[in-house]
Amino acid sequence: MTKIYRKTATIKAEQFDPENGIVPQGVFDKEYEHTTSGMISAMVDELNTGKPSHNWHVKTLEGDLKINPRDWIATGIDGEHWPIADDVFKKTYAELPVIPKNVAKHIVTEHGLSDLIPICGGIYRAMIQTVVYGYQKGDIGDWIVNHSDVFARAWLDGYTVEEDK
Known part of the structure; x- marks a missing residue:
């Protein structure tokens, strides 16, 4: 039988917005360890736009996870972090009154x-x-x-x- 649940823990969250200088603590630009399609794509983008490309990550309990601009970084009750895509965040969480x-x-x-x-x-x-x-x-x-x-x-x-x- 399927039961319905709701989240009960309160989290803190900050939106990652490097273009406006908002880079929350724990976010870092990770160097590519070897040539990947992501690295090649980033190099092509950088050549086309003239802007430096980034490989943003955040440290989580599962290791370093990729994060994109406009994603949210959630901080749980034990201080753990995880990234959440903006559209998922807006559907899942509401700011406390x-x-x-x-x-x-x-x-x-x-x-x-x-x-x-x-x-x-x-x-x-x-x-x-x-x-x-x-x-x-x-x-x-x-x-x-x-x-x-x-x-x-x-x-x-x-x-x-x-x-x-």
Whole structure:
């Protein structure tokens, strides 16, 4: 019987864009060890365009893997890296939502059940006050009502906290 799964780990990722000077740590221009069709193709491209050709790679647990401009370099929970093609990355991953600090302190964290107390007290109280009494512009109920989809994604998937301005 086939079951359906979703990814549960959060990763960090940076897009590789050498033309704009974005070469993440761990990416290197690997020299060709012997003459290959890739090396010949690169030499022909360099002769035609006048631009230096590169053989970009990234170190992974499986060894050095080829990476192309616009690919993404993912970093896993143990610090391991792997390249992901841009189209695959966009279909597979979504950026975590950014939420205000005063909302973040009420969301359950990965630390365990003791964190349910702020949820029961903070979010529950804020939502009841919002429903029963309405809410004031700028309070937590105001933000949750006006950003309910972002709040739900943050609660379920994780989030980053808005930087102080």
